[in-house]
Each structure stands twice: as C-alpha cells, then as structure tokens.
Amino acid sequence: MAAPPHPLTIHNFRAYWLSRFSGTIAVSAMSIVIGWQVYNIARLSMGVNEAAFLLGMIGFAQFVPLFLLTPIVGLVADSVDRRWIVRATTTLLVVTAATLGYLTWSDQLTLSALFSAAVAFGVARAFSGPAYSALAPNLVPRESLPTAIAVSSIAWQVGTIAGPSVGGLLYAIHPDVAYGTATVLFLIALLFMFLIGPVPQPPAQTDHRPLARIAEGFRYVRRNRLVLATITLDLFAVLLAGATSLLPVYARDILKVGSQGLGVLAAGMGIGAAITAIFFSFRPMSTNVGVKMLISVVIFGLGILTFGVATPITNALGLYPGRIDLFGETFSVAPAFLLSLIALIIAGGADMVSVYVRQSLIQLHTPDAMRGRVSAVSQLTISASNELGEFESGVLASVLGPVGAVVFGGVGAIAVTLGWARLFPELGAARTFDPPDMLAIEPQHGEAKP
Template structure:
C-alpha cells in the first residue's frame, strides 16, 4: 500500500507544480498550488477523523483498511487513464487529492489500531519498528518508482500503483478474523467520540507526544517543496526529485532496522525530544543547501531523526492507551500527523509563496527546535519518562 501511495503522491505534486510552471506561473505561485494540494487533503481528513476513529473501534479493522485501499486503487487507475490520454489537469489533481484525504482519514486509524490485536503486548515496540520499516521501505522505493517511471511515461507510476494496491488488498485478506473489543463507557456514538478525545486531553503523556510531532513536523515540513528544489533550486529534474524523496526514507529505514534488533529501553522521553531537535536542525541545513550531495545527506538525517521520534511516540501512545480506545486515540494521532503533513504542506507552500522556498524551509526548521524547548517545559512528563512501561492499571487491563 505504501509503495503505491508514495509513487502516486510524489507524481501528483510534481505534475501540479510542473503544469503550473509550464502555464507561466512564477516559482512562488506554483508553490502556492502545492499548498492547495496539502489543504485539499487535510480538510476532509480533519472533518472525518472523529468518525474514522469510532469506525476503527466499532467495525472490523481489517475490512475497513481494505476498503480504503480499494478507493486508492480507483484514484490511481483514474490518474493513469488521464495521464495516458494527456487529459491530466490541475483541477483533476485537486479532486483526487480530496479523495485521498477521505481515504487517509479512515486508513491510518484502522491499520494502527490493528497492530496491537496481532502481536503480544511485550513485543509491540518491536512490531511497531518492523511495521515502520515496511512503511519506510515503501517511502524509499515508491518515490523511486514514481520519479523514474514518470520520466519514461507519465501514466506508468499510476499504472504500477494500481497493481500495488491490488496486492495490498489481497495481502490484508490473508489476515484471519480479528477479535472485536467492546467499547467501555457511553453507548451513544457521539459520546464515544468525545470520550476518545477526552482521554487524549487528560493523558499528558499521550497529549504531549502527539502534539510535539504535530507542531514540529507542521513547521519543518520541507517535503511539499521538493518539486521546487528539484526543478528550480538544485535543478536535478524528475530523477533528482525521486532521490530527494528517497533520502529521508533511507535514513528512517536504517534507524528502524536498528530498533527492530535493539529496541530502545531507557530515557525514551528525553531521547524523543533530542530527536525532534535534530530533525529541525537538519531541515535548516537542507533549506540552505545548493549542493545535491549535501541536500541528500541532510534529508538522510531528517529521516533518521524523524523515525527515532516516531518509534518512541507510537510505542508510548499505543502502550498508554486501553484497547477499547485505541481506534479513537489513533484517529486523533493520525489527525495530528496529517495536520503536520498535509496541512503542513499547505503552510510550507503558503510561506514559500510569501517569503520564498528557502526562507520557508529555514524558518520551519528553527520553529521545530523552538517547539522542543517549549514542550519540554509545558509537558515535563516527556523529560522524565524513562521507559515504555504503561501505568499499572493499563498493564492489568491489557493483560
């Protein structure tokens, strides 16, 4: 699924920027089009997240995830046909972005909440690391598939994505029946959604971890501007665009491999704060670079630092949340991820339109570092958490 997603998403951004530039738009104006792509993905996700989390707790998580991949299959097939017939336009790309926003609202919570149902609690951090590796491998190979195939024929990345989504649908079908967890507490669906949000707010560990990622990545999200750097700053074309997209994923995958063999056990909270600060600093280096090797090295560090913090955050959130609330809490977590990614793309594109792409990336990286300093004071639990062990009442509940 991730291979197909990232092969498709990268080319959607490239085609939007390229069509806009070929139509006579300035660099800043075309970057503004990239901002709209991020916004159009975020708005439906923001609206639907409360419902998607409840769906992940009330419905079969495996079947729900399969349904979202079916929708992605049709998106890829549509874009393949439009590209093949040379009918692709920016409005079409915007429309597909909206559908992908709807898909991701339901896809993320279902898959995240499914993981704890498939492995024993004791090895969940290792399972999360392995799951992250598969996601990061998709991020590495997907953009490579998208960038290089698009250089051959614009329709090829989307055609390959339809095949990959088909494989993903069949793969989820190999998972047996997943036990459904009864929701504890209020019976009314609206009240159940509110209960999930209330749990996030009252649990300072969960709230601090989720919002740290939200603001850091929101501010320092440089990925939306990769087409700008590939075409007009580094001047490396579609192949270079693929390399830029692959570099952070390679760093993240190697870090995930380390955690799969040697899971982190001590000082997890302080380590997460340091990782986010490194993420911001490496983003600043990328923003200022005019050298392709330096840019790739900086993005490698960005990916490794991001994986470090994601591994800790996901483990803490899953292990500090009761199973009957994991779908709803995961939906809140994925809303913040998308706010930091898709809405962060809108923020980065808008900032690039206002002050230029280089300044936008540098300011964002500095903002991520400032977020770490502030969150370490607002959420002191992040500085004092030494292990992944959940509170005794949660450990007893999950057993």
C-alpha cells in the same frame, strides 16, 4: 522467561506487513508524481512562488477530509472490523490510481483532476490510518508490540524510499506507467489484507451514545499529559518543518536535478528512517525514551534547516557541480544536491526516533477498546503536521520564497522542542515505555516528585 515471539513469525502480522509495504510504495510513488505534475502544470503559466503555493494547496486538499472525518473514523475503527475498513479504503486508492493513469495516458489530465485525487487520498487515509494503527496490536502479543511497531515502521519507511524513486524513474519513462504500477501495488496490498485471518475486536458498544464515545477519545488524550505531549510535539514540529512538499520546487528550479533527482530527494528521509527502524527492530529502545525523543526532534529541525540552506552555503563556498569517472562512466556531482540529500537522511532518521517513541507510548498507554479513537486523534495531529504543514510551507514559500520557508520551518521546529521540554516535564521524566514506571511527575501539579 521465554523471549517474546518476533512479529514476523506470526502469519497475520506478515500479511499485514506485506500489505502495508506494498500500499506505502504505491502511495509514495503517486504522491511524488502528483506533486511533480501539479508544479509542472502550474509553471506553464505561473512563477516559482505562485506554483509553490499550489503545491501547498494539494496538502490542504488532503487535510480537509481528514480533519472533517476524524471524529467519525475513530469510532468506526472501534466498532467495525478493522480489516474491512482497510480493504474498502485500499479499493478507493485502486480506483483513484487507475483513473489518474487513464487521464494521463489519454492526455486529459487537469489540475482539477489532480486536486480531486488528493481529496480521495485524504478520505482513504482518514479511515485507513486509525484502522491500520489499531489493528497491529491485535495481531501480536503485548510483549512483542514495541518490536512490531518498529517492524511495521520498516514497511512504511522502506516504502517511502522505494516509492518516490520508483515514481520518479517511471515518470521519466512516461507518467501513466507510474500510475499503472501504483494501481498494481494497491491491488497487491488489497490481496494481502484479505489474507489476514480473524482478529480480536473490542467489545461491541451498546450505549447508543456515539458522540459521547467520540468525545471520550479526545478527553483521554487531553488527560494523559504524556500522550498529549508526544502528539502535540510532533504536530507543531513537523507542521513548521514540512519542507518535503517543496521538493518539486527544489528539484526543478533550485537544484535543477529533474524528476529523477526528485525521486532521490524524496527518498532521502525514508532512507534515514528505514535505517533507524531496522536498528530498533533488533534493538528496541528501552531507557530514557522521553529525552531521546526531545533530542531527536532538535536533530530533525537541524536537518531541515541544513537542507534549506544547502544551495546558498555551497555557492558561498564556491563549490559548484563537478564530474567524476566511475566504472568507465562520467557522472556529474553537485555538492548542493549531495548536502541536501545527507541532510534529509539525517532528518528522516531523527524523525523515526520520534515516531517510534510516540507510537509506542500511544499504543501501550491506550486500552484496546479506545485505540481506534485515540489513533484517530493521533492521525489528526499527524495529518495537520504533514498535509497542513505542506499548505503552510506553500503559503510561506509564496511570501518568503522556497529557501526562506524551509529555513523558517527548521528554526521553528527547534524552538518548539525547547518550549515543549519546559511546558511538559513529563517528557524528560519518561524513562521506559512501561506505564507503571514511566511517570515521575504529578499530573495535577506538573512538578517533579521530591
């Protein structure tokens, strides 16, 4: 039997990959700059905890439109050409980036403008997320899909590495330069999306029952316990351990590394995730997928926990910043910063394992005619875990302080994983991605077959 074609040998998938790569760099760069600007403006009149709360509110501003629009966007992704959905939302991001760049350049930027941009981000992502996810399986043969998911994740994860670093460095030159670069990258993403040729669309629905079709997506997720388990595990683990929203707090007031250090920290999880995604693109996971997902989420929680306590640990051990000479230059080395970065890299690699398993299960277990709606449900939980997790972290930081909030989240993620392993034995029983061979569990009883 001939090996399945590699996704990057397919023209439409290459254009899709390059579009996602460029767009992810731009989104990541804008996200880190917006967070840094919100925190800096807030610190002019607020303390650390109060300013951290506003960082959480930025996440909440992105979550609200995602939450409200999720029932609609899944139906749209199953009814409208998915390429045009992504083209329209990328255009909105072009306008948003250009507007923030102009306001920054003209010294008219305010917190209200930054929060409005966050809402626009939420609207764009609400529509583009399900469309992007549902589009990928239409571009490659089914047997190439697990590799396509890994390769697509490389575009996203490498973008999350380059984006924050580029954003932080360009912000150090001037904030409007960062926004100008993001605008150009969004335009490039839009161009490549227009280069994708015609792709298969699910059969047109003529029952004129949109509410029933929307509910069908939620019912499918609820009835498929394995898909439900993977989606909700990610929801609660990342919701609790959403420490990345507090990176501006750590960069400015705890680690004291400024905007350049912020870019490096923000790229940390992306570095680990990209390494893992590259590995899976050459060696796709094929055995014991459920157990590996559970282990990876525990490691993710431990990584976040270590990041949270890196500064107290190094201070307690008497490890303070030192200097080294390399290539004739003197560099300052902060042990707390290095430990924080390593912890984030490990957390990112572990999170990528979870993402890889979850996305493969969802795409391979869902009929194409429902992929948009099921992807919308998945996106809602991802958004709840990310943006709502940022809100949760901001609220906790205002009460427990930034370190206490991160520690609480890391411990919580580990506890949730242990609970899910017991509540959903289907996860531990998942051996491969192949639906007929995957479940060794009777759904109606939740007990292992004899």
